[in-house]
Amino acid sequence: MTFRAPVRDLAFALSTVGHDALVKRAFPELDADTISAVLEAAGGFTTDVLAPLNRRGDLDGAKIENGVVRAAPGFAEAYRQFAEQGWNSLAADPQFGGQGLPKAMELAVFEMVHAANMAFGLCPMLTQAAVEALTLHGTEKQKRLVLPKLVSGEWTGAMVLTEPQAGTDLAALSARAEPDGDGGYRLYGQKIFITWGDHDATDNICHLVLARLPDAPPGVKGISLFLTSKHLLDDEGNLGARNDFRPASIEHKLGIHGSPTCVMLYEGAKAELVGEPNQGLAHMFVMMNAARLQVGVQGVAIAERAFQQALAFSQERRQGRAAWAADGAIWGHPDVRRMLTLSKAKIEAARGICLTTGVLADIARLADTEEERAAARARQELLTPIAKAWSTDVGVEVASLGVQVHGGMGFIEETGAAQHYRDARIAPIYEGTNGVQALDLVGRKVPMAGGAVMRELCAEMQVTAQTLADTAELAAVGRRLAAGVGALERATEWVLANGGTAAQAASTPYLKLAGDVIGGWFLGRQALAAAGASDPWLQSKPALARFYAAQVLAGAPGLADSVCEGAGDLEHVSPEALAG
Structure with missing residues (x-):
């Protein structure tokens, strides 16, 4: 395709x-x-x-x-x-x-x-x-x-965190950086899952590596950030001899086979400190948050690619008696059309969340007043875990629906639909699993300023809901969005009042609820921008918003109920009981 x-x-x-x-x-x-x-x-x-x-x-x-x-x-x-x-x-x-x-x-x-x-x-x-x-x-x-x-792209960069014993738990990092006596450092240790850690597309690769100094305190407070490059550099930046790190192997993965995921060995590699000693995790979070937003965009992207292929296939494949297609194309089957329309609506919603987060990043840097910059920064921080997690979940869901639209042909590698599903599946895992994003949302981002950042966003969404409700062709969207925002407000107050283990147990449904509602808000805004248009392409925007409201926003009150259950019986479930 x-x-x-x-x-x-x-x-x-x-x-x-x-x-x-x-x-x-x-x-x-x-x-x-x-x-x-x-x-x-x-x-x-x-x-x-x-x-x-x-x-x-x-x-x-x-x-x-x-x-x-x-x-x-x-x-x-x-x-x-x-x-x-x-x-x-x-x-x-x-x-x-x-x-x-x-x-x-x-x-x-x-x-x-x-x-x-x-x-x-x-x-x-x-x-x-x-x-x-x-x-x-x-x-x-x-x-x-x-x-x-x-x-310029003449060189490439790699982010080097994970070790065999230290995945999400970076406190367990053991890679070490020893002073070399000349103001620099030597790196020792093994790192895994290093994306594009080595390749032949450029002459040089710069690694940003987390490691410990000899006198570092234990845990995450003892991690520093170092810059090391594949080739040593002279004082003018010219490439010299090969540095002392190398790829030991590349991982055999479910998908993204074209991306070399390396096991890297640091065997006394010359390196320089980046930022302050023992502040490496805070410095690396700049890189991680940038990557998290980009991974959210990956979720949108792979969903778009899978959707395009499934939509084209649905118009070519003839099967059975289609209710809405005289030629028998499966596009005419109501459930096939439902899957494709839901896919398109969720792509648009996730795209809105990610692009808005990008706009906020610029406002946080460039607005005229510190008050504006701080408000944009706070909302950007609130949306980043949602952009990463909700959008990548959409990527997997849409890629899976794409396989389903293909039917048995989707399970056959030659059609290519299976590749999109395999490629999509990594995005909810790397750059902080989606469960970690949910914990970050309920543990750090929602409680910011006593919950004011999320409350202000909800108030803004309610204004849009009222505008939609006052627009004849979008009144149903406005009602559903208002109910969805109300559900998010209820769940937010529960999270703020409870916290701790109960909120952690409810974090994933809370993030899903937030993504569903905020995504519906963006679709509503698109629908208002396109309302009354004669262009058939623009006319599809209100239709998508109405479909999303009926299929996704309608479930928001139930999700809020799930959040407010907290841990429920989870604390008392045993492996033996689950195993049967």
Whole structure:
């Protein structure tokens, strides 16, 4: 199935999440024609260059040969084109060679990249996360020698956290950094699951590594962040001898076969401290939060790719007597149409959440007053775990529905539908499992300012619900959204009043409830923007909002009930009872 970059959907979504107002205030030199040209060019590149490599990357994958990782066939050349055309530098600071475009535009471009080829997109995604970390916490020398190379894409970056005994629990990290006597450090240890930790697409790779100094306190308070590169650098940033770290193997994974996931060995690698000693986890969180938002975008992207394939198949496949298709195409079967419409609605909802989080990131940096910046920062922090977890759950759900639409053919690898499902399944796991995102939401983000950030968001959503209720063709959406926001408010007050283990047990249903309602809010806003339009494409937006309201928002009160049950019987369930 030929991939079609969703340029029009992305442009419309940007226009409804506050991007236009942001551009007018903070990017006055950026006009509508330029935005359109960037999206169209990215759509062409992803469609023509990256999408055709997706299946080959899945079948052939990355390889390790004589200690060297070889990218999947065609990936290295595609990466060189990607960097040369400037796609790596969209939102980076111009002082380091970036183009200084809005974050939401970068996310829109990267949605197309991930949809075309998710395994490929992981490489520049992690490079951008490294750029953000070094921009905030790097030394002047690191910014001068390393940042421009990462921004341009001449070099790539990798995030190096996990060890065999330390996955989510970073307090268990044992990699060590020993002073070398010359103001630098030597790194020792083994790391696993290092995405694009080694490859042959660029001459150099910069690793941001968590490790412990000799006198570090135990736990997460004793972790520092270090920069080390595949090749040693001289004082002008020129590449020298190979550094003392190497890939021991690459993982054999369920999906994203084109992305080399490496076991890395650090055997005295020369490194530099990034930021302050023993503050590495806080510094790394800059990189992790950037990656978490991008992973949310991956969820949207893989859902879009799976949906496109399933929609095309539904119009080609003839089976049985279709109620709404005289030619027997399965698109005419009500349940097939239900699955596809639900998929499209959830894609639009997740896209709205992710792009809004990107807009907030720019407002938090560029707004005129500290009050505005602080409010945007707080809402960005609130939405980030929802963007990551809810959107990646949507990716898996839609990819699974795509297999279902294909029927038995979806379970056959040759159709390609199974690849999207396999690729999607990692996104709820890496960059902090979705369960961890839910714990972060109820434990840290909802309680911010005594719950004021979520309460203010709910109040804003209720205003939209009233506007929808006052619009004849959208009145049902307004009623459902109002009830959904009411359910979220009730669940939020319960979380704030209880906390602890009870809130932890309810965290996943709470995050789902929040995503369902906030996603419905974005669909309602799109519907209002398109109301009364004569264009059939725009007319689909109110229809999607009505369908989502009936199929998803209608379940919000029940989800709130689930949240308010807290731990229920969980504390008393035993493995023996479950095993039977």
